[in-house]
Amino acid sequence: MAVTDDARRGATIYSVADQAGVSIATVSRVLQGSSLVSERTTRKVLDAVAALDYLPSGAARSLAVRHHDTYGLVLPELSGPYYAELLVGFETRAAELDQSVMLVLADTKEDRDLAVRTLATRVDGIALFGSEAAHVGASGKPVVVIAGHARAGIEAIAAENVEGARLLTEHLFEHGRTNLRFVGDTDAAADLLERYEGFVAAHEQRGLTPADPVRAEFRERDGTAVAERLLAGDFTADALVCGNDELALAVMARLTDGGVAVPGDMAIVGWDDVMTSRYVRPGLTTVRQPVQELGALAADRLHDLVSGAAPSAERRVLATQVVIRSSCGCPPVHAAG
């Protein structure tokens, strides 16, 4: 029966019009809140809508209005709190702007280009994390890259990196450290390269020559490996500036286990201020980024671009904040961590 079909397949504007005894145009009008519909008719339509539990088809609507009310977000992965927070900021702001969000995790895909092309098909604009920027095709849709670099017609937003890293490095110098190493893969992410630049800047300011970065990815096991190289005498240092907290934490744990005192024998600092950094002893000195705001800003910019704004050539950078705890050599404060 028709009822059964409607229930299974979903009511359409036609079934509502039928039920209410009006035309589909009228149904559409009351649903759009058009004021030029009589009280009585409005009532009839609304009743029919309720009775049939009608929901306009998103696809049909998108086709008619020529936009999707949806933004896409491309992240490499979702391990650690960083990307999750970015996502929260993005989704929350998007929702405030009445936009839905489609998410794609690039790392798990074999063909990332295809993935973002597919995405571009169902959204009005795309925000991608810096490391995925290579996969932006010329979809013609607005694009903003997060924590990466701007390109022709593509806006970039990011959190401050070099100054924070310079401050952190300088802080280590002030603690009397003389043999600092930067740990992280500066080729993998624009973000990391900038942090290394800050590391270099602090050295140059003192007329020192910075050592090359110790390559390491972001996972804990990569940090463990670095610590073991250190333990094995593969290289030396009295302070480590790590690319992020996971790395720093893993290095610190393995080093401590290996009999190296932190910060006594080795000062360690990280980046991101994850939860563990507050709980671990010694507390990890690190840098806090306004990650959610970054996500929100991405959604905001997308909104502007979709609304017709011209992409700005300069990238916006959000301020960042050094968080001093005791892994750098400062006296522990405890309590709040």
Added chain:
Amino acid sequence: MAVTDDARRGATIYSVADQAGVSIATVSRVLQGSSLVSERTTRKVLDAVAALDYLPSGAARSLAVRHHDTYGLVLPELSGPYYAELLVGFETRAAELDQSVMLVLADTKEDRDLAVRTLATRVDGIALFGSEAAHVGASGKPVVVIAGHARAGIEAIAAENVEGARLLTEHLFEHGRTNLRFVGDTDAAADLLERYEGFVAAHEQRGLTPADPVRAEFRERDGTAVAERLLAGDFTADALVCGNDELALAVMARLTDGGVAVPGDMAIVGWDDVMTSRYVRPGLTTVRQPVQELGALAADRLHDLVSGAAPSAERRVLATQVVIRSSCGCPPVHAAG
């Protein structure tokens, strides 16, 4: 010009057909990989597609084929690794099934019902986390609830809770603890209620009467508050079974700060095995859930349901694993944490 318009507004199947000198039907055919198209024609079409950088409109396609190739996921929030992992599992499996995913974070929305109704409009099926199950409307689309209870026509999947909690509680008894309290809001989540049931079961097995749960939400500050009530003598205990790790960690930190020895004066166990639980001292005894698999299973079930399978009445539950460290009273092992 036409070129400019195409670039801005996106090429359509018509522009491609024009450029290739064929009909739109043929264009559609080669794009669908229909084998009944001549080599030569295929080439022409592909060239045109490349030249115009054509991408089929998702909305138009969805409207025509009557499905979206997209699944929706509604989560309450994204704090902590739990939801993030769930999301990873879901998105990854969905991608393997060639489905996109739309995400909605319920906590940040004023009108959640509206949010999932809107979502239902653009997806083929929805997976929602247990606590959001109340917001499923009669969209008619397949629905599966994660970590919640099945209802008429709605499948449920979850990780094992009561047996794990019973084991954990029994373990505490074996350590000689006699005054155990369960910490968490058993009204807020089906998951938590089940864990409390396990807590109760362990008591009953020994002919003991379990105390009522100590109400507390999931955030760290809630754990801090519980610890302070304990410190203030508001209630007593020699062992705490906490609803999740964040809670346990916060309680432990505040208690330690307040001079209570863990596990000496107070044994503490959590749930989830977050990263911090491995790094903190004493290491937190907890329970590990197959969270990613849970997410993947949700996508799988959705796929079956969308494909026409009948929703199964029994809920599937994934096995869970107790992770013993030292916050329960066991001797520390260190190294791996």
Added chain:
DNA sequence: TTGTATGCGTTATCAC
């Protein structure tokens, strides 16, 4: 092998 024509469910522009 390829083209024509129709339907998918809305929105929006016309008339009435």
Added chain:
DNA sequence: GTGATAACGCATACAA
């Protein structure tokens, strides 16, 4: 105030 009806961009049954 309300009702036809033309897009919107694609897939597909039916012809040729």
